[in-house]
Amino acid sequence: MYLTAPRRHRVPIALPLALLLTFSGAVLGAKVKLDPSSWGHPAGGDCVSCHEKASPGLAEQWHGSAHARAGVNCMDCHQADAAEPDAIEHEGQVIATIVSPKDCGRCHETEYQEQAGSVHAEAYAIIAARVPALADNLTGPAMQAAGCDQCHGSEVVVRGDGTLDPASWPNSGIGRINPDGSKGSCSSCHGRHRFSKAQAREPDACVRCHSGPDSPDKEIFEASKHGMLYAAQRDAMNLDADSWIAGKDYTAAPTCVTCHMGAAGKIPATHDVGMRNVWSLNTPISERQYLVVLEDGSRLELPADEKPPKRGSEVAKADGTTGKVKVVATPERRRQVMSLVCQECHAKSFTEGFMTQFDDVVELYTAKFGAPAAAIMNGLYGQDLLTPLPFDEPLEFTYWELWHDEGARARHGASMASPNHAWWDGMYLVGRNFYSRFLPEARAIAGDRAAELVDAHLETGGHHRWLDDPRQANPILGYVPSPQPQRTGPASDAATATEPAAASGAAAAESPAGPDVDQTAASQTATAADRPAQEAAAE
Amino acid sequence: MIRLQAPQFITRHVLFALVAGGAGGVVFMFFLLEFDHFTSSNAFCTTCHSMTYAEETYKRSVHYDSPSGVRATCGDCHVSEGLIMATYDHTVGTKDLLKQLFGPKYDDPVVNLVHLPDAAFAARDWFRKRDSATCKRCHTLDAIQGTRANTAAIHQEETEGKTCVDCHYNLVHRKVPDRKTFKRDAWNAMVEQELGLAPGAAAKILAGER
Numbered sequence: 001m002y003l004t005a006p007r008r009h010r011v012p013i014a015l016p017l018a019l020l021l022t023f024s025g026a027v028l029g030a031k032v033k034l035d036p037s038s039w040g041h042p043a044g045g046d047c048v049s050c051h052e053k054a055s056p057g058l059a060e061q062w063h064g065s066a067h068a069r070a071g072v073n074c075m076d077c078h079q080a081d082a083a084e085p086d087a088i089e090h091e092g093q094v095i096a097t098i099v100s101p102k103d104c105g106r107c108h109e110t111e112y113q114e115q116a117g118s119v120h121a122e123a124y125a126i127i128a129a130r131v132p133a134l135a136d137n138l139t140g141p142a143m144q145a146a147g148c149d150q151c152h153g154s155e156v157v158v159r160g161d162g163t164l165d166p167a168s169w170p171n172s173g174i175g176r177i178n179p180d181g182s183k184g185s186c187s188s189c190h191g192r193h194r195f196s197k198a199q200a201r202e203p204d205a206c207v208r209c210h211s212g213p214d215s216p217d218k219e220i221f222e223a224s225k226h227g228m229l230y231a232a233q234r235d236a237m238n239l240d241a242d243s244w245i246a247g248k249d250y251t252a253a254p255t256c257v258t259c260h261m262g263a264a265g266k267i268p269a270t271h272d273v274g275m276r277n278v279w280s281l282n283t284p285i286s287e288r289q290y291l292v293v294l295e296d297g298s299r300l301e302l303p304a305d306e307k308p309p310k311r312g313s314e315v316a317k318a319d320g321t322t323g324k325v326k327v328v329a330t331p332e333r334r335r336q337v338m339s340l341v342c343q344e345c346h347a348k349s350f351t352e353g354f355m356t357q358f359d360d361v362v363e364l365y366t367a368k369f370g371a372p373a374a375a376i377m378n379g380l381y382g383q384d385l386l387t388p389l390p391f392d393e394p395l396e397f398t399y400w401e402l403w404h405d406e407g408a409r410a411r412h413g414a415s416m417a418s419p420n421h422a423w424w425d426g427m428y429l430v431g432r433n434f435y436s437r438f439l440p441e442a443r444a445i446a447g448d449r450a451a452e453l454v455d456a457h458l459e460t461g462g463h464h465r466w467l468d469d470p471r472q473a474n475p476i477l478g479y480v481p482s483p484q485p486q487r488t489g490p491a492s493d494a495a496t497a498t499e500p501a502a503a504s505g506a507a508a509a510e511s512p513a514g515p516d517v518d519q520t521a522a523s524q525t526a527t528a529a530d531r532p533a534q535e536a537a538a539e
Numbered sequence: 540m541i542r543l544q545a546p547q548f549i550t551r552h553v554l555f556a557l558v559a560g561g562a563g564g565v566v567f568m569f570f571l572l573e574f575d576h577f578t579s580s581n582a583f584c585t586t587c588h589s590m591t592y593a594e595e596t597y598k599r600s601v602h603y604d605s606p607s608g609v610r611a612t613c614g615d616c617h618v619s620e621g622l623i624m625a626t627y628d629h630t631v632g633t634k635d636l637l638k639q640l641f642g643p644k645y646d647d648p649v650v651n652l653v654h655l656p657d658a659a660f661a662a663r664d665w666f667r668k669r670d671s672a673t674c675k676r677c678h679t680l681d682a683i684q685g686t687r688a689n690t691a692a693i694h695q696e697e698t699e700g701k702t703c704v705d706c707h708y709n710l711v712h713r714k715v716p717d718r719k720t721f722k723r724d725a726w727n728a729m730v731e732q733e734l735g736l737a738p739g740a741a742a743k744i745l746a747g748e749r
Contacts, residue, residue, distance in 0.1 A: 046697075049696070049697060050693055050697045053688075053689030053692050053693045053696075053697070054687075054689065054693060056688075056689070082719050082720050085722070085725070087720040088716065088717070088720055089716070089717030089719050089720050091701075091705070091706060092701075092705065094719055094720060158725070159725075159729055160722075160725045160726045160727070160728055160729020160730065160732075161713070161714040161715060161716060161726070161729060162714070162716030162717075162720060162721070162722075162725075163714060
């Protein structure tokens with residue numbers, strides 16, 4: 001029967017991984033392999049006829065789609081079994097409003113398998129335990145529906161009367177937990193009901209979520225040379241092509257899809273968007289990560305400073321259950337795949353040089369700021385100087401923004417070559433926050449124990465040793481100390497006449513109060529830095 | 540000269556009986572008319588407390604409060620037109636009265652809500668069996684314009700073989716899924732959550748335990 005048409009045997013999930021580097025010849029984005037006699041539901045014509053009138057925009061979108069040209073109609077995607085939790089009766093048919101990745105997977109099997117278990121599909125599950133702190137406590141549940149869940153996905157609730165709870169639907173967040181148990185939302189990137197290839201290949205397909213303070217990837221891309229070339233040469237992108245292999249079908253510029261999902265040379269396309277990523281970048285501390293593919297198709301990322309799990313061994317999943325390891329991709333292997341995409345346009349040495357610059361930023365962030373800040377926070381929590389409740393103390397906001405906003409921007413900026421995001425919007429703000437807010441606030445909270453709970457964590461690696469020499473020259477802020485104080489009247493005049501830095505202020509140069517100025521400036525700095533600390537202490 | 544001669548069997552008694560019977564019949568007709576009218580009114584229906592739950596949602600619906608000032612009463616939708624069918628519906632409807640008196644305690648909001656889907660299914664069957672006749676008392680297919688652009692076209696072109704209630708249900712009373720996709724467990728869980736009952740309580744109530 002139509003509804004229960006036998007599925008074709010599954011393409012092993014690890015195939016793309018295992019064959020990544022050995023496949024010869026281009027592997028296209030997987031084509032739908034089902035027999036076209038399996039679609040074209042007889043009731044579909046009635047749907048279209050009525051929806052052309054009831055919701056003409058939607059129907060028009062579908063008319064312009066590849067689905068329509070292939071004869072795939074409304075019912076082919078929306079049909080449901082009456083036993084499904086969200087099945088409803090609609091004009092005589094049993095349908096579901098939500099077309100889940102599992103539903104799309106009735107035809108698009110490979111894409112379904114690839115996205116299931118990807119960091120996109122897990123976007124809700126990964127943060128589920130963390131959301132209440134911001135969504136419920138700091139603001140309110142209304143913000144979860146309108147904010148968090150619109151990107152991360154909602155856990156869709158079907159009410160007893162068959163309706164979808166508006167607190168969880170409409171939602172096209174990419175890690176949506178669907179009533180059929182599948183995770184994800186294809187329509188997050190593939191605008192329904194036209195499902196245009198070209199649209200999904202555009203950087204704009206990612207913008208709804210990958211923008212803003214914590215992951216400004218849209219802004220980063222646009223500010224990078226990749227984005228510059230894309231904007232200038234968009235006409236040469238061949239976005240509508242059936243085959244879209246970087247280096248072959250287009251060379252004008254890469255989009256988000258090109259590097260993170262796209263086919264390039266011998267690298268096949270994948271819907272596992274995080275597969276080619278080495279680092280965790282949206283965490284307080286960045287780690288290189290293994291990609292562990294389990295027998296059940298789900299995936300895990302494990303820190304690479306531990307031994308990789310053995311094939312066939314049992315590992316604990318995020319949800320507490322265990323799974324058997326099928327394949328482990330090392331960070332090196334993941335990097336190699338990403339680099340092969342780069343090498344469609346760049347030389348190997350150029351690519352390696354860029355990756356070194358990127359890795360250096362991530363390592364610098366972690367060693368200099370992320371790791372000490374995390375250690376300091378843990379110490380303060382451990383000594384009951386901070387309550388475990390998140391965001392009831394100002395320092396917690398300071399810490400959150402340090403790694404979640406500024407720190408993430410710096411790392412993302414470096415990963416995609418936007419100098420301003422790496423520096424001014426990124427690491428510069430990390431440094432400013434760390435030295436002028438985070439440390440003073442933490443010291444104020446630690447009080448007498450600041451040396452042990454705060455400053456002790458700054459010694460590793462010598463990153464903060466520059467503070468030990470406050471008498472260093474200061475050309476950047478325009479302060480130049482006066483010459484040494486063997487000054488009588490004429491000598492002072494001579495200094496004024498010969499000093500090229502007189503522009504910095506005749507008054508300062510003339511005045512014998514150079515050291516005083518220095519002191520005043522220093523005490524002002526100290527006051528400014530201490531202010532948040534005092535406020536924190538007053539809290 | 541024509542002389543009207545009553546047949547032999549029309550005696551005085553028979554004549555009296557005929558007149559009295561005829562007059563009684565007329566009175567009975569008037570009685571039925573008034574009775575059907577009265578028993579179709581909102582006031583009569585809601586004399587049973589159990590019906591006030593249905594009234595709550597009805598009063599929030601456009602069938603109660605329409606901008607045109609037309610208000611459909613309980614009977615306008617739920618009792619057929621015409622004296623014979625109206626009387627028939629009321630006669631059959633006495634089973635509801637019996638259930639109210641001797642059946643589950645429908646006055647209890649929990650019992651009422653647990654049983655609501657069955658009532659909804661029965662009502663939909665009733666409408667379907669009559670080809671939505673009571674809808675058509677007011678709504679004429681040819682005259683439907685609607686407020687959206689293509690409502691008229693949809694009603695002209697997409698309604699063949701369909702009756703009003705096929706598409707238009709859950710209009711007035713609390714939403715109940717279609718029988719085909721109704722899930723008793725999910726409904727019970729909703730009732731329990733909404734009315735603060737222990738899990739499993741709704742199933743017991745449905746089974747008549749309390």
